[in-house]
Amino acid sequence: xxxxxxxxxxxxxxxxxxxxxxxxxxxxxxxxxxxxxxxxxxxxxxxxxxxxxxxxxxxxxxxxxxxxxxxxxxxxxxxxxxxxxxxxxxxxxxxxxxxxxxxxxxxxxxxxxxxxxxxxxxxxxxxxxxxxxxxxxxxxxxxxxxxxxxxxxxxxxxxxxxxxxxxxxxxxxxxxxxxxxxxxxxxxxxxxxxxxxxxxxxxxxxxxxxxxxxxxxxxxxxxxxxxxxxxxxxxxxxxxxxxxxxxxxxxxxxxxxxxxxxxxxxxxxxxxxxxxxxxxxxxxxxxxxxxxxxxxxxxxxxxxxxxxxxxxxxxxxxxxxxxxxxxxxxxxxxxxxxxxxxxxxxxxxxxxxxxxxxxxxxxxxxxxxxxxxxxxxxxxxxxxxxxxxxxxxxxxxxxxxxxxxxxxxxxxxxxxxxxxxxxxxxxxxxxxxxxxxxxxxxxxxxxxxxxxxxxxxxxxxxxxxxxxxxxx
Numbered sequence: 001x002x003x004x005x006x007x008x009x010x011x012x013x014x015x016x017x018x019x020x021x022x023x024x025x026x027x028x029x030x031x032x033x034x035x036x037x038x039x040x041x042x043x044x045x046x047x048x049x050x051x052x053x054x055x056x057x058x059x060x061x062x063x064x065x066x067x068x069x070x071x072x073x074x075x076x077x078x079x080x081x082x083x084x085x086x087x088x089x090x091x092x093x094x095x096x097x098x099x100x101x102x103x104x105x106x107x108x109x110x111x112x113x114x115x116x117x118x119x120x121x122x123x124x125x126x127x128x129x130x131x132x133x134x135x136x137x138x139x140x141x142x143x144x145x146x147x148x149x150x151x152x153x154x155x156x157x158x159x160x161x162x163x164x165x166x167x168x169x170x171x172x173x174x175x176x177x178x179x180x181x182x183x184x185x186x187x188x189x190x191x192x193x194x195x196x197x198x199x200x201x202x203x204x205x206x207x208x209x210x211x212x213x214x215x216x217x218x219x220x221x222x223x224x225x226x227x228x229x230x231x232x233x234x235x236x237x238x239x240x241x242x243x244x245x246x247x248x249x250x251x252x253x254x255x256x257x258x259x260x261x262x263x264x265x266x267x268x269x270x271x272x273x274x275x276x277x278x279x280x281x282x283x284x285x286x287x288x289x290x291x292x293x294x295x296x297x298x299x300x301x302x303x304x305x306x307x308x309x310x311x312x313x314x315x316x317x318x319x320x321x322x323x324x325x326x327x328x329x330x331x332x333x334x335x336x337x338x339x340x341x342x343x344x345x346x347x348x349x350x351x352x353x354x355x356x357x358x359x360x361x362x363x364x365x366x367x368x369x370x371x372x373x374x375x376x377x378x379x380x381x382x383x384x385x386x387x388x389x390x391x392x393x394x395x396x397x398x399x400x401x402x403x404x405x406x407x408x409x410x411x412x413x414x415x416x417x418x419x420x421x422x423x424x425x426x427x428x429x430x431x432x433x434x435x436x437x438x439x440x441x442x443x444x445x446x447x448x449x450x451x452x453x454x455x456x457x458x459x460x461x462x463x464x465x466x467x468x469x470x471x472x
Contacts, residue, residue: 004230005379006208009201012223016173016191024181024188025213025221029138031182032080035070037135039084042067044091044132059092060085071182075145083141091133097350102127104451137214144209146180149192149225174199177211177223192223202227231379234340234387244338247437248330248346248377249396249429252368253415255326256377257429259437262333265326267319267368274315275367279360319369320376327373327380334386344381345440347393349374389440394451395458396435400424404461421462 014022043060062085066077105125112118140147152173175192194202205227212224247259255265267275334342351371374390381388395406400419409420417431418424426434439445448454 004228006226006228007201008212009198009207009225009227010222012192012194012198012225014177014190014192014221014223016193017221021188021190022221025179025190026215028076028179028181029140029213029215031070031072032076032140033135033138035068035072035077035080036084036087038068039081040088040135041132043084043088060088062086073146073180073184076180079140079142079146082143086141087133087135091130095130098130099127139215140213142211142213147211147213148178148209149207149211150176150178150189152176179213205229231382232385234382234385244341245343245345245437245440246334247433247435247440248344249433249436250347250349250370250373251429252365252370254429255323255368255370255373256330257427257433258330259430259433261430262330263429264329265322267322267364271315271319271322271367272364274318275364278315279363315367316369319367320372323369323372324376324380327376331380331384331386339384339386343387343389343440344377345389345391345436346374346377347396347436348390349393391436391439391446392448392451392454393432393436394454396439397428397432399435399458401431401434401438403465404458406455406458406462 046060062082064081064085066074066081070077070080072080102125109122109124112122152175172193173191174194177190177192178187179190180187202225208226208228210226212226214222214224216222245259249257251257252267254263255267257263349370351365354365378388397417398408398410399406400410400417400422402424403419403422405419405421407420410417411428412418413428415428417426417428444457445454448457
């Protein structure tokens with residue numbers, strides 16, 4: 001089983017290009033981005049009827065027909081459709097998952113109301129509308145049809161360098177970026193100079209045909225190249241003993257908690273402090289903008305401040321680095337001689353459908369970037385030759401390992417698990433990790449497709465446990 005991962009080589013600044021070429025690129029982006037936004041609105045609108053997602057809606061077609069008029073060439077319009085389809089597909093999938101979760105909560109609430117003593121803590125779930133995605137940054141995700149990275153040995157590059165009095169032997173640049181413009185048949189060539197760490201990442205690899213051009217607030221353009229790596233991912237052994245299975249629970253306070261009782265990484269501390277400061281900064285800017293608009297500003301030649309900040313991007317990178325270190329620490333502590341026999345079990349995480357009532361907690365959840373953990377865990381295990389298995393995490397944080405009771409009341413606090421039936425207590429994250437590990441050797445649970453089936457199976461097992469306890 002071969003696993004592919006696409007690595008991005010970022011922070012390649014386009015410095016050597018002259019002002020005229022950058023102005024041409026600016027003019028292109030001012031036409032391209034609105035067109036992408038048009039297709040995003042179209043794709044997202046097709047997937048919604050009366051504010052309700054269409055369940056099973058066919059994903060947006062990135063090879064669909066051209067629907068809107070534009071001064072861009074057909075090749076650029078195709079690229080715009082593909083970028084818009086990717087954004088819309090992700091948004092519609094997340095929205096559909098959230099709607100399914102809402103329907104499940106509504107069903108649970110209605111069943112609880114039919115009980116003789118309804119739970120007073122349960123409130124009627126309310127479906128809140130999702131706003132359509134809006135492109136707030138200038139990002140062009142292009143393919144080789146409109147943007148291509150040419151090496152100095154390319155004939156077009158040699159001709160261009162000869163025009164500037166240079167030869168192949170004294171080329172100053174590592175790549176030339178050929179970009180199709182609004183003027184048909186008149187592409188621009190942007191010289192690219194790589195840093196030392198860029199060359200180290202590219203060593204032994206050929207850049208993919210997809211490239212990303214992004215424009216920052218200061219007006220500078222940056223390039224992102226991608227490379228593809230392949231590794232052989234081991235297949236989990238059905239006869240793996242329970243001692244060789246390591247369950248992994250994902251959380252905010254501790255990024256990773258293993259069934260061996262160890263915790264790795266945390267969003268608390270410096271990362272949480274930085275996130276709080278960044279959020280307060282955005283609030284202050286938003287308040288300032290509202291005040292200026294109320295006073296009738298800006299006037300001519302005056303500009304409103306922006307609510308976005310580069311510090312948010314820095315925080316995201318630091319969170320990913322912390323997650324990567326946590327994953328490496330988990331795998332490094334495994335005995336090297338047992339790596340071939342170990343199976344890492346983790347949950348099928350759907351962060352997009354997770355919601356809190358408080359906005360601050362939702363912002364905290366978004367900044368913790370939990371969705372990166374399963375991806376990094378799968379890739380790191382594949383590189384080390386460790387088998388992985390994903391299981392359905394439904395009720396894993398509420399299930400008691402002794403009596404199989406799955407109930408919200410078992411989690412009296414966020415950190416402690418205490419079964420209200422048998423009295424079993426443990427740390428909540430550790431209990432969830434052990435539950436995930438046990439499900440790897442549970443054929444009945446692995447065959448369950450949805451939350452309803454899992455809940456019914458756990459309820460059946462709990463009733464059997466009660467009968468055995470009564471007979472004893």
